[in-house]
Amino acid sequence: MVKERGSRWPIKVLSLLLAVFLWMYVTNELNPTKEQVLRQIPVETRGLGAGLAVLNMSRQVTLRVQGNQNVMADLAARSVEVSVDLSGVKAGKSRLPVSVKLPPGVRLVDVTPDEIMVEIDRLAEKHVHIKPEVTSRPAEGYRQMKAVVKPSQVVLKGPQKVLAGIDAALARVDLRDRTVNVLETVPVQLLDKQGKVVEKPGVDIVPAQVEVFVPIVVELPSRTVPVKVPVTGVPAEGLEVTAVIPEPKTVTVTGRWEVLAGIREITAEAVDITGVKEDVLRAVRLRLPAGVTSPATPEVRVLIRVGPVTGQPQAPGPGTQAPPQEDRDTAPGGA
Known part of the structure; x- marks a missing residue:
């Protein structure tokens, strides 16, 4: 009887292995592993020291991830967190590793790039005068008087190198075919030392919008x-x-x-x-x-x-x- 029981162990082990294999096969058939590429995933920064600002860095990465089909079907870019840790980083250039946090059941295969060059600058503040600019002319028989901007200055906060290249601010209003006084709230645009508009300056503008008042009067002889x-x-x-x-x-x-x-x-x-x-x-x-x-x-x-x-x-x-x-x-x- 003992010999008979002992002789059954190989059969039991084999049965268990066959059951596991069969389960894995069925699972893979019904819920197979999928691979997906997530492009242009934004990179966040964490731990930046006081008085510092990010001057330049790559803001996007590409991820290659794996997971079962039912998990991957619900995967969205917004559920992925990508960041670089700036704790202890000083002004200058540093190459830092990229950290990726994925939802449960999703595995990271590759991240490109896996390191990012980050340039840090000291945070500065600058007061800039706002120049009013009017485009077009009022209706025939009318003329504009001197434009007034309120407030007359904005405060810029950002990296020192960026602020050094900004010379003035601009508030633009269109007077085409106007016959009455114009009072509009318009966004502030920044100008470089050559008088050109700075696109995406990367600085905080306070306030970001200002009021422009332009009197329109009858054009008398x-x-x-x-x-x-x-x-x-x-x-x-x-x-x-x-x-x-x-x-x-x-x-x-x-x-x-x-x-x-x-x-x-x-x-x-x-x-x-x-x-x-x-x-x-x-x-x-x-x-x-x-x-x-x-x-x-x-x-x-x-x-x-x-x-x-x-x-x-x-x-x-x-x-x-x-x-x-x-x-x-x-x-x-x-x-």
């Missing part, structure tokens, strides 16, 4: 006329006014044509020279008629020269005035 500066009083005894010289001598004003047609000169505030003993230099404001503007020249400077009396009587009344200047008219849209 303009006219250039002489400036007249009245003088009141008389200088000290034995002296007289020899010249009144405004600067500029002419001013361009805008307004409706029926208003401009009656304007031959623009008078400034009067200057009192009572008792003066030497030349007088003053800044005086222009007195613009209603409906007339001169945004470029709200005031003028005037030099009043005095000298010894030459025997000619001084003009009575308000005093000597600037000699008349020939005026020039400009139709809408002209110079």
Whole structure:
């Protein structure tokens, strides 16, 4: 009886091996092993030290993985984690191994590349002025005034080498066929030292968007006329006014044509020279008629020269005035 039981062990072992083989065969037939290539898998960075920034590195790898069919069918690129550990890495270039984390049941066959060259730079901050830029023109009969950007500066944060190449920022707005004031929120673009837009600068821009305000006004006719500066009083005894010289001598004003047609000169505030003993230099404001503007020249400077009396009587009344200047008219849209 003992011999009979002992003689059955080889049969039992063989049966077990046949069962395992049969199970593996059936399993492989029903759920075979598959191999898959995952391309352009993003590489993350971990453990970067404070005050440092990644200047340059390869951001993608290709993976070749294996797994049973039922596991591989649900495999997606987003379930794979690829990273490089930057712990303890200092500024400069370093070649670091790629770490891959896969879902359960998936095996890594190959990763290309298996090492990545990483260039680290010190983190810096830079304040940059924003230049407004308008494209196209408003509708016919309208013109734009000076564009205003709010805020006027942005703060850039990133690698020192990248920030060194950035010279200014740009906020662009389109005025095509506009007839009313424009207020838009637009993204900030960065410019290099040659004035070209930097594509994908790799720095943080704070704020990333700004407001641009561009006033749009009706394009009115303009006219250039002489400036007249009245003088009141008389200088000290034995002296007289020899010249009144405004600067500029002419001013361009805008307004409706029926208003401009009656304007031959623009008078400034009067200057009192009572008792003066030497030349007088003053800044005086222009007195613009209603409906007339001169945004470029709200005031003028005037030099009043005095000298010894030459025997000619001084003009009575308000005093000597600037000699008349020939005026020039400009139709809408002209110079």
